[in-house]
Amino acid sequence: MTPHTRLRFARLIRLVRRSAAPVLAIAAVVALTPLPAAPANAADATVTVDLSRRGRVPTRAGAGFLYGLSQNGSGPADGLLQPLRPTLFRGGGARIAGHGWIGDGYTAGPGYQVRLTSALDQARRVTAAPYGAAYHLLVSDVWGADTEQPASTVYPCDNGDCANWRTFIGRLVADVRASGVPVRYDIWNEPEGTSFWPRGVNSAQYFQMWDTAVNEIRRLDPAAVVVGPSFGGYNRTWINDFLARTKADGTLPNVLNWHFSGDPVADAADARSLLSANGIPAMPLTMDEYLFSQQQNPGYLAWYLGRLAQSDISAAAHAIWSDCCVAGTLDSVLTSDQRPTGQWWVYQAYAQMTGNLVATTNANGVAVAAAADQGQGRVIALLGNQAGQTGTTTVAVSGLSSAPWLVVNGTVRVKVERIPHQSPLSAPFVVSEGDVAVTGDAVAVPVTHASGTDAYTITLTPGGGTPGAGTVTVDGNTTGSGDLQFQYGPNWGLTTGVPDMYAGTANWSHTAGATATFRFTGTQVALRAVRDVDQGRMTVSVDGDAAQTVDDYSPSRDASGVVWTSAVLSSGSHTLTIVNTGQRNSQSGGVNIALDRADVSRQAAPPPTVVTVDGNTTGSGDLQFQYGPNWGLTTGVPDMYAGTANWSYTAGATATFRFTGTRVALRAVRDRDQQIIALSVDGGPETTVDDYSPTRDASGVVWTSPILPSGAHTLRVRLTGVRNAASSGDNAALDSVDVTR
Known part of the structure; x- marks a missing residue:
């Protein structure tokens, strides 16, 4: 929970993952930190997605945040939080001035009250609709054990x-119950280390503290949910001892919780075995903190979310290493000025994995998780990596015959998007999009990793219809709320076996105001409906624009002709709305409306391509760098593109990069000795980028331009001579650029 790395490191050396007994050694760092499954630049790999093997509905485990909200819970805004569909939050007012119950002299004063008020304000927001998330109240933080407690703490x-502790618990439970806000009681954070609990892991005093709290909570609120033990890492011996003792004492938690699993699938399975071995019925498993600081990038996050999705862990919260504890940035998942980062886009993609999980396999440190949702008309796969993979991964999608709604005239539409390690990031990059022919019930999607810290999404939607025509025909009885589906309100009927209509079906209404919608992705839609002597008038509109009236009366029957065609639309998602007006042509014998089908044009624009150019590709032409005075070159740098670094430490030194395209992303070294650089395009205003970082990232994206007019542009890099106060030097080192063309 603490943002201070030194405290994390101190904690790490106290933990041994799955050890027979705690070992206080540096080797524990290696045991706890997940090891790469394969080296960076590993051989190309293939991962699989099998649509024929459907699993459970996604639990969204991992869509949670520790101290991610503002002090009163109002930030971030719903527009940034709701798309992530979070399921878990955790807090207790840590680091808010006043030091909690301790700071008030071990009684309920303003220090206690301000922390509890903050937690309840946060919980009030996120446990209510539309979120319905769980909130774990960190009891020890309200008490004041947030690593800032004095050495003299009792x-x-x-x-x-235990008398004062019992008094505190009694007051806390009474205040929570009076608020009416549902919380779960997470009694003590990481009780194995001196930063939070210096009295010994699973010691006699620890169990006195634990039993007193649990018994008092349940005495005052028998329905209360207790979470624990919240160890700072998965340690088999500690968890087994905790379960055995609390079972004997009658103080088992309702939710078994720990932090920082190396592999949540393996640890969850082991935890289940410990419950069984101790004769304890199954209970929910949660992980209230995950991802170490160096793992918080889109590639690793996507890998970890994929593992969480396949584990028995029901909820988990992104750990906080900065911005503690009321900044409202979801621990730097948002920027300080509330803009999405690459991690935010990974969480959004994860939230869009609806329907049912499907079977997947992983390879070479690359993991894929996928879900198929016929109602939404899509399959979404999230691709991440544990090992900094920079080769090519082929995503082999099979079992398409089990999802016939995806395949139109032998094709599926495949969209590949890249989510770089970038802050801020306005949107993922579209790597490719187009219809792919199905061969042998499968399609193969190659993904070339531009960087080991990037994540990718692969989205499959129904294919483009007649090959080459780019038209999809959708029967009016293809219903649902997803892409290429009709949705009917009240007062609509269905007739089948109609020989002169597409698929033999007619969806009809004779009631004024009866409404139908059709959602589609494309550039134009044509509606086919019955024209006959008893048909009435309807209105049609796209995306809420002005409605147009269509008269379906005809003196002779045409059951499947085009009655209306939209204007050419921007490529993307649209909604067609059809309303029975209840009116008719004076010659018509009725006010019936009968829909046949829709024809959707899906114009396939050539997908953008991304070209990577090494910083040492020099000259004065297109896709070349040009360096002014005071720049040097270092070769043989293993963690940089092509092994080269172009560097300078002189204020005012400039470099330019000329390119033809629509966007450019600059990759540069971030490290402890780097300065602040200024960037501009085509002589426009400069944007400053701070390349200081407490840990080295030699090839990550440090800045991405806005979308530019297609054509020739010039990027200018200038050394400002200014550095972050924490930086030890004035260096700037360029790695490469990614140009979208």
Whole structure:
């Protein structure tokens, strides 16, 4: 929970993952931190997605945040939070001035009240609709054990005296119940280390503290949910001892919780076995903190979310390493000025994985998780990596015959998007999009990793219809709320076996105001409906624009002709709305409306391509760098593109890069000795970028331009001579650029 790395490191060396007994050694760092499954630049790999093997509805495990909200819970805005569909939040007012119950002299004063008020304000927002998330109230933080407590602190049950602790728990539960806000009680954070609980892991005093809290909570609120033990890492021995003792004492938690699994699938399975071995019924498993600081990039996050999706862990929260504890940035998933980063886009893609999970396999440190949703008309796969993979991964999607709604005239539409490690990031990059022919019930989607920290999404939607024509025909009885589906309100009927209509079906209404919608992705839609002597008038509109009236009366029957065609639309998602007006031509014998089908044009624009150019590709032409005075070159740098670094430490030194395209992303070194650079395009205003970082990232994207007019442009890099106060130097080192063309 603490944002201070030194405290995390101190905690790491106290943990041994799955050890027979705790070992206080540096080797524990290696044991706890996930090891790469394969080296960077590993051989090309193939991962699989099998649509024929459907699993459970996604639980969205991992869509949670530790201290991610503002102090009163109002930030971030719903527009940034709701798209992530979060399921878990955790907080207790840590680091808010006043030091909690301790700061008030071990009583309920303003320090206690401001922390509890913050937690309840946050919980009030996120446990209500539309979120319906769980909120884990960190009891120890309200008490004041947030690593800033004084050395003279009297801890619960010191010298066997639990009276004040019992008083605190009683007051806390009473205040929570009076608020009416549902929370779960997470009693003590990481009770294995001196930063939060210096009285010994699973010690006699720890269990005195735990039992006192649980018994008092349940005495005052028998329906309360208790979470624990919240160890700072998965340690098999500690968890087994905790379960055995709390079972004997009658103080088992309702939710078994720990932090920082190396592999959540394996640890969850092991935790289940420990519950069984101790004769304890199954209970929910949660992980209230995951991802170490160096793992918080889109590639690793996507890998971890994929593992969480396939684990028995029901909820997990993104760990906080900065912005503690009321900044409202979801721990830097948003920028300080509330703009999405690459991690935010990964969470949004994860939230869009609806329907049912499907079977997948992983390879070479690359993991894929996927879900198929016929109602939404899509399959979404999220591709991440544990090992910094920079080769090509082929995503082999099979079992398409089990999803016939995806295949139109032998094709599926495949869209590949790249989510770079970038802050801020306005949107993922479209790598490719187009119809792909199905061969042998499968399609193969190659993904070339531009960087080991990038994530990718692969989205499959129904194909483009007649090959070459780019038209999809959709029967009026293809219903649902997804792409290429009709949705009917009240007062519509269905007739089948109609020989002169597409698929033999007619969806009809004779009631004024009866409404139908058709959602589609494309550039134009043509509606086919019955024209006959008893048909009435309807209105049609696209995306809420002005409605147009269509008269379906005809003196002779035409059951499947085009009655209306939209204007050419922008490529993307649209909604057609059809309303029975209840009116008719004076010659018509009725006010019936009968829909046959829709023809959707899906104009396939050539997908953009991304060209990567090494910083040492020099000259004065297109896709070339040009360096002014005071620049140097270093070769043989293993963690940089093509092994080259073009560098300078002189204020005012400039470099230019000329390119033809619509966007450029600059990759440069971020490290402890880097300065602030200024960037501009085509002589426009400069944007400053701070290349300081406490940990080295030699080839990550440090800045991306806005979308530019297609054509020739010039990027200018200038050394400002200014550096972050934490930086030890004035260096700037360029790696490469990605140009979207």
